[in-house]
Amino acid sequence: MTVELDPVERGAGETVYVDRTDAERGSEGPFFVVYATPERTERWGFLCGHCESTDNAMDTMGRIECNACGNLRKPDEWDAAHE
Template sequence: MAVELDAVETPDGETVYVDRSEAERGAKGPFFVAYATTDRSERWGFFCANCESTDNAMDTMGRIECNVCGNIRKPDEWDAAHE
């Protein structure tokens, strides 16, 4: 059985589709994967479950940070030299 996607509007008025079964752990709540299409063929970004925002960013190390509430996912690999 396919997981139903939730349609969410971005601040730019674009509709993205959130899959609440695909998550990355955040400090304040999970980040769910968001897709540009309902068939999941084009990954769009992430949806912050803590404040229900799509306004977040990911860096090259895999850190995700919500620009609204500050929820953060630590990078995949961490090195003190990157601080």
């Protein structure tokens, strides 16, 4: 089964491709995996499923935060010592 990617226009005429079947759970909505090409050869980042923004940041522990709405995915390995 081939999954269709959703093309999303970014500034300056750049298009990225969202896989809405591949997501990470966020506090306000999912973060969908985004590719730079429709062939999925280069992973580009994430699209916030809450506000549809691609302006997201990911740290070395896997935490993803949407810079537009604050949607947050907790780190892969989290305990009180990490704060």
